[in-house]
Amino acid sequence: MSTPATMAQKILAAHAERESVQPGELIDVRADLVLANDITAPIAITEFEKLGVDRVFDPARIALVPDHFAPNKDIKSAEQCRALREFARRYGIVHYYEVGRMGIEHALLPEQGLVLPGDVVVGADSHTCTYGAVGAFATGMGSTDIAVAMATGRIWMRVPETIRFIYRGALRPWVRGKDLILYTIGLIGVEGARYQVMEFTGPAIAALSMDSRFTMANMAIEAGAKAGLFGVDEKTLAYVAERATRPYTVYASDPEAPYAQTIEIDVSAIEPQVAFPHLPSNAKPISQVGNIPIDQAVIGSCTNGRWEDLVEAATILKGRKVHPNVRCIIIPGTQALYLRAVKEGLAEAFVEAGAVFSTPTCGPCLGGHMGVLAAGERCVSTTNRNFVGRMGHVESEVYLASPAIAAASAVLGRIAGPDEL
Amino acid sequence: MTIRGRAWKYGDNVDTDAIIPARYLNMSTEAELAPHCMEDIDPSFAKRVQRGDILVAGKNFGCGSSREHAPLALKGAGVSCVIAETFARIFYRNAINIGLPILECPEAVRATQTGHTLEVDLATGTIRNLDTGQTFQATPYPPFMLELIAAGGLIPYTRQRLARGG
Ligand code: SF4
Numbered sequence: 223m224s225t226p227a228t229m230a231q232k233i234l235a236a237h238a239e240r241e242s243v244q245p246g247e248l249i250d251v252r253a254d255l256v257l258a259n260d261i262t263a264p265i266a267i268t269e270f271e272k273l274g275v276d277r278v279f280d281p282a283r284i285a286l287v288p289d290h291f292a293p294n295k296d297i298k299s300a301e302q303c304r305a306l307r308e309f310a311r312r313y314g315i316v317h318y319y320e321v322g323r324m325g326i327e328h329a330l331l332p333e334q335g336l337v338l339p340g341d342v343v344v345g346a347d348s349h350t351c352t353y354g355a356v357g358a359f360a361t362g363m364g365s366t367d368i369a370v371a372m373a374t375g376r377i378w379m380r381v382p383e384t385i386r387f388i389y390r391g392a393l394r395p396w397v398r399g400k401d402l403i404l405y406t407i408g409l410i411g412v413e414g415a416r417y418q419v420m421e422f423t424g425p426a427i428a429a430l431s432m433d434s435r436f437t438m439a440n441m442a443i444e445a446g447a448k449a450g451l452f453g454v455d456e457k458t459l460a461y462v463a464e465r466a467t468r469p470y471t472v473y474a475s476d477p478e479a480p481y482a483q484t485i486e487i488d489v490s491a492i493e494p495q496v497a498f499p500h501l502p503s504n505a506k507p508i509s510q511v512g513n514i515p516i517d518q519a520v521i522g523s524c525t526n527g528r529w530e531d532l533v534e535a536a537t538i539l540k541g542r543k544v545h546p547n548v549r550c551i552i553i554p555g556t557q558a559l560y561l562r563a564v565k566e567g568l569a570e571a572f573v574e575a576g577a578v579f580s581t582p583t584c585g586p587c588l589g590g591h592m593g594v595l596a597a598g599e600r601c602v603s604t605t606n607r608n609f610v611g612r613m614g615h616v617e618s619e620v621y622l623a624s625p626a627i628a629a630a631s632a633v634l635g636r637i638a639g640p641d642e643l
Numbered sequence: 644m645t646i647r648g649r650a651w652k653y654g655d656n657v658d659t660d661a662i663i664p665a666r667y668l669n670m671s672t673e674a675e676l677a678p679h680c681m682e683d684i685d686p687s688f689a690k691r692v693q694r695g696d697i698l699v700a701g702k703n704f705g706c707g708s709s710r711e712h713a714p715l716a717l718k719g720a721g722v723s724c725v726i727a728e729t730f731a732r733i734f735y736r737n738a739i740n741i742g743l744p745i746l747e748c749p750e751a752v753r754a755t756q757t758g759h760t761l762e763v764d765l766a767t768g769t770i771r772n773l774d775t776g777q778t779f780q781a782t783p784y785p786p787f788m789l790e791l792i793a794a795g796g797l798i799p800y801t802r803q804r805l806a807r808g809g
Contacts, residue, residue, distance in 0.1 A: 298669035364711035364737035
């Protein structure tokens with residue numbers, strides 16, 4: 223009998239060609255997929271070239287996505303996207319996604335079936351942890367790490383401890399994954415899971431959609447976590463069955479696994495949440511927000527740019543008008559979602575309401591383009607970070623919330639929930 | 644290796660957007676990024692920092708994005724070392740990988756003010772505050788990380804490994 227282990231330990235042991243691994247050990251692991259984008263790849267490429275190798279470890283196991291400042295927002299961004307494109311051509315990278323065929327990386331890769339249960343995925347982007355929703359051990363790193371991973375297919379890691387979260391109870395109306403994760407980060411703080419894995423379990427998680435799970439895994443990094451993991455269930459298997467083009471392995475935590483901590487949360491007590499500036503942990507229930515007028519509402523990003531999110535926004539905006547003082551910017555996560563939104567009438571509802579409906583891009587999420595804030599402006603956003611200056615001027619403010627809250631706020635001109643419509 | 648420099652002290656949760664705002668991520672070299680280092684929390688930092696100065700900060704330094712631009716901007720601005728109560732994990736990796744020395748030592752952080760002169764022995768992790776005369780011991784690096792640092796960062800380390808066929 224082997225000793226009980228967490229899902230994270232089992233995945234890492236398998237990728238380190240070991241029987242078992244213990245928290246704190248430094249190990250060398252094999253990566254199933256390596257990711258970079260238009261702002262992190264240029265440094266990775268420069269560093270890759272210093273390694274003196276003439277090929278990547280596997281051209282089919284690297285994904286390069288120009289999404290942050292793409293479509294090119296200025297000349298320097300154009301140069302960065304070109305560096306990515308030229309590298310992709312030179313090394314025959316299979317999964318390079320050109321503008322017009324791309325999406326925000328963390329919406330795109332799962333949709334394309336590139337990340338699968340049991341995988342180890344490393345990406346030069348902190349929100350690589352999103353793929354934990356399909357049961358992959360996925361973690362963000364810097365460009366130099368990714369340069370080495372692109373060359374060798376291997377990377378060093380410290381085996382993390384795991385915190386188990388057990389969510390019980392029935393969700394209130396309009397409460398989705400975004401609210402659960404904002405609430406959780408509010409509970410444990412922005413370094414509450416530093417260097418650790420957040421494992422999301424319990425009956426309320428089993429009831430959650432895949433899209434909501436992606437939202438939760440996405441924000442694990444906002445609590446400092448190395449990864450955010452979900453067990454693999456029928457919903458996961460149904461999601462990957464339509465997409466996977468290679469075999470995968472399902473791992474599960476043992477009931478007696480050595481968790482560093484277990485935190486139980488009754489979701490029936492959780493209202494829709496709003497995280498106030500300037501930390502994702504400043505979460506408050508919507509009933510305690512007060513009167514906060516807004517200038518902009520952003521619905522999109524790798525956190526909330528998926529189908530469930532667009533549908534929720536459309537449900538609220540259809541037949542209504544965006545408040546005269548508000549710019550409402552809606553950005554689907556991928557081209558496939560964009561097309562579906564056009565075909566199923568969501569795009570029409572958005573434009574009729576007076577919202578912007580954009581091609582996929584990170585855009586305003588990191589204050590890049592497509593909705594940068596001026597001094598003193600306030601935005602309610604479905605993105606994941608509300609740091610000082612994140613969406614523009616240092617004196618602007620970002621309030622994090624779900625698509626339902628953002629859409630209702632766009633109509634009302636102040637931060638509010640759909641119940642007030 | 645001993646580093647001596649003036650301290651600049653900041654609080655908890657200094658995020659990577661504060662170290663180098665995203666609007667500058669259309670550039671990627673130390674020289675381009677350095678003039679904007681810490682701009683959104685301390686607009687005059689990049690102008691006033693001197694080569695060799697030491698950044699001292701509270702908990703969770705470098706939280707947020709994976710941008711390696713953050714340690715690159717600090718290095719480019721002349722920062723010789725960062726001492727914090729704790730570091731966010733991606734920043735920690737990035738700094739070690741690019742050869743920016745960082746040390747965890749809550750006691751030294753608490754006892755240091757902006758303007759103090761610190762002396763840091765990287766090999767032993769000893770930190771001396773020359774203004775107060777106090778000495779502190781930082782968490783030592785694990786052996787693997789010492790190897791990385793001795794090699795000059797992850798790229799030279801990997802190049803050596805690849806050359807050995809390992
Ligand atoms: S949408 Fe925002 S958080 Fe997500 S990858 Fe893009 S910039 Fe990063």
